[in-house]
Amino acid sequence: MVLFAVIDIVGNIPIVIDLRKKAGHIQSEKAAIIAGVILIVFLFLGKSILNLIGIDVNSFAVAGAFILFFIALEMILGITLYKQDENASMTTAVFPLAFPLIAGPGSLTTLLSLRAEFSTENIIVAVLMNVVIIYIVLKTSSKIERFLGANGINIVRKVFGVILLAIAVKLFAHNIKALFDIA
Template identity: 75%
Template sequence: MWNQLDLKQIFTAGMILFAVIDIIGNIPIIIDLRKKVGHIQSEKASIVAGILMIVFLFLGKEILNLIGIDVNSFAVAGAFILFFLALEMILGISLYKDDEPETASIVPLAFPLIAGAGTMTTLVSIQAEYETINIIVAILLNLIVVYAVLKASAKIERILGSQGISVIRKVFGVILLAIAVKLFATNIQSLFV
């Protein structure tokens, strides 16, 4: 298993997850939560999100097989979700809006903010291209970043300002759009074989 470690796969999977989780773009939401409830449980949110992602990484395929969907079909569907997430990031629009969370507990932070539907879809989708061990390392690296951002969100907001956060969000939106196109092109062919 350790001989399957590949830095390129870890980096690429990590960047895909970083773009989908969009922790930098979610700083305004995190700051609003902190203002409403006073304290955010960064450690708890990061750990629960990590557990959710790793469990879904291992059980996602079985769940799909149970309902009769192959990984390539799910990857194509995931490409569409990533495409729309990227459009939201680039255009600054909201195609889907959840209800405003009332507390900064595990539910709004760990799920769906960090480990949401886009992240879960991405995890199953990238399994078609990357080794599981590399995806796990990418998840863990992202969780370190998520934890650091949750802890330092107020400082980051002061340093970047709203314009800086907006620029970063748009850049990752373009990257995510390119990833969605690649994921679609790679997996659509196998559906017609």
């Protein structure tokens, strides 16, 4: 449940709809699988990878907070900061959908925290369950969009943009405090 709350795929539906509009199509299977692989690899190798390249978890989370901040600004202000590449569907499956939206700094740092409290097998089951939910939400995003309508999507986009902005600020504040050991 902790991982589900941090990933917040339901809250990211407006972002998914925006990305689908920009890219034309989102490869739901690829995005869910890539996010799941990133999460599981990070579960086992995350701290080592970050240490190898000289980055601590807090610095990683601060960088991710900036990305989330800019995505939230796009949602709230209706501006485009993220430019689409030629290979749009593959790029959208990986960035910003699989990383940092689904397998982002919040979920990756949460995995490191969960490792201290739960067995690895339980965490892997939680990741796999979340990947299935992610796939279902991604696959049904066009139906959700039709259900809510244009005005509903705009309202949800702005509300969740503010929520995403708050998450980015919280992630930034918590980790910048830890970086500088501010009491």
